[in-house]
Amino acid sequence: MNPWKIIGWIVLGFIVLVLLFCGLGIVGSAWKRGQAKLDGGSTAEPAHNVSVVSLDCSGSPIDSAKVTIINNGPELRFAKVYVEFVDGGGRVAAAEDSFLRPTTIPTGSRASATVYSRATRAGKCRVAEIQDRDGNRIGIH
Numbered sequence: 001m002n003p004w005k006i007i008g009w010i011v012l013g014f015i016v017l018v019l020l021f022c023g024l025g026i027v028g029s030a031w032k033r034g035q036a037k038l039d040g041g042s043t044a045e046p047a048h049n050v051s052v053v054s055l056d057c058s059g060s061p062i063d064s065a066k067v068t069i070i071n072n073g074p075e076l077r078f079a080k081v082y083v084e085f086v087d088g089g090g091r092v093a094a095a096e097d098s099f100l101r102p103t104t105i106p107t108g109s110r111a112s113a114t115v116y117s118r119a120t121r122a123g124k125c126r127v128a129e130i131q132d133r134d135g136n137r138i139g140i141h
Helices: 002-037
Strands: 049-058 066-070 078-088 090-100 111-115 124-131
Touching: 002 124, 066 078, 066 124, 078 111, 111 124
Parallel strands: none
Antiparallel strands: 049 066, 066 111, 078 090, 078 124
16 A cells, blocks of 8 residues: 555544544533533623613503613623513513613613513503523513
């Protein structure tokens, strides 16, 4: 057999082994991160919590909700508030969301958002949830 062919097969085998071990390392570390989140263990992101300072529901000319929060935890970036608009029968007529402004909320600072409903004359509104930039729930106190 040609010696260059043997060297080529050895090099190819080495490359395959390197790629295999790198792939296993990436999959293993991703699995560990996912497992830590499932187990409720510590994650890279700190836990956030906010207080709703005010919620003003308005029906004129269209249903809207003005939400103001205060950040009780570490700095929060690109948080989104979800508001449910409820009709007279207590059913959710619409659920809408909006990003809080400013987009970076330092500890102890306030932020607000105005959320507009697609439903007409829902009557009441409530904050359903607030999420961080990664879609993780933020505790509301």
